[in-house]
Amino acid sequence: MTPTILAIDGLSKNFGGVHAVQSVSLEIPAGRIFSVIGPNGAGKTTLINLLTGILASSGGKVMFDGRDITDSPAHLVAAAGMVRTFQNGRLFQRLTVMENVLVGAHHLLPQSVWSAILGGAAKRRTHEIRARALELLATLGLTDDAERLVGALPYGRQRMVEIARALVSQPTLLLLDEPAAGLNTGEVERLRGILEGLRAQGLTLVLVEHNMGLVMRVADRIAVINFGRKIAEGNPAEVRADPSVLEAYLGHGYRHADH
């Protein structure tokens, strides 16, 4: 049995009368790719926001790596080793790729006062993090872009920068909110290789995604959310064969031919 790294129990979020997440329970196995799928507005991003301290829950409990992190603030969740990317990229367009990646490590980098005191140690730390960032950029195919402004990069590459920024703090669990959105076929393939590579290194991935081709190929396990509720869960073959899943998508105008 793979140990559970993230245990979500009865998690809920209401926005006024909208039950965006309704008593969702999930057990995310360590070192695997767990995908969360569901039609637009199903509550997937809200779920990520609840887990990462962006939103306070209306009920439920979240245990991460043996710790109760329910409604913990974002910086504590990140420090505990759970980081995320955003559905609508949040990069600094007028900073370079390297600078954007280093933003992901800001809490690890020495503050100026401390650097003055620590001197050499602080320099070494900064150097270490830059080296790690360069390594990540290489893994993500961004070496040549390190000193380019993010705003000058094609969209697909910008999305890779977001992943690099999330990884620079060396998380144990990475939540990705639609990383394949807006990518062309070649870029999706590349993303697939990257996700598989991260899993091979032992990272746990939670993949929120609409690209079923990608999900069905990389996910070890899939949960399906519809109207805030979990309606199905299983391995790709089980989920694909579940009539309630097809119905959820068809009811929302899912175009099967696209996927």
Ligand SMILES: Nc1ncnc2c1ncn2[C@@H]1O[C@H](COP(=O)(O)OP(=O)(O)OP(=O)(O)O)[C@@H](O)[C@H]1O
């Ligand atoms: N801050 C908010 N205030 C009010 N309602 C919200 C808020 N955020 C999300 N919602 C509502 O909660 C529901 C779930 O939204 P959410 O963004 O989580 O869906 P999603 O599954 O991520 O959709 P998509 O696939 O389109 O990204 C929707 O009905 C949405 O309108």
Ligand SMILES: [Mg+2]
């Ligand atoms: Mg979303």
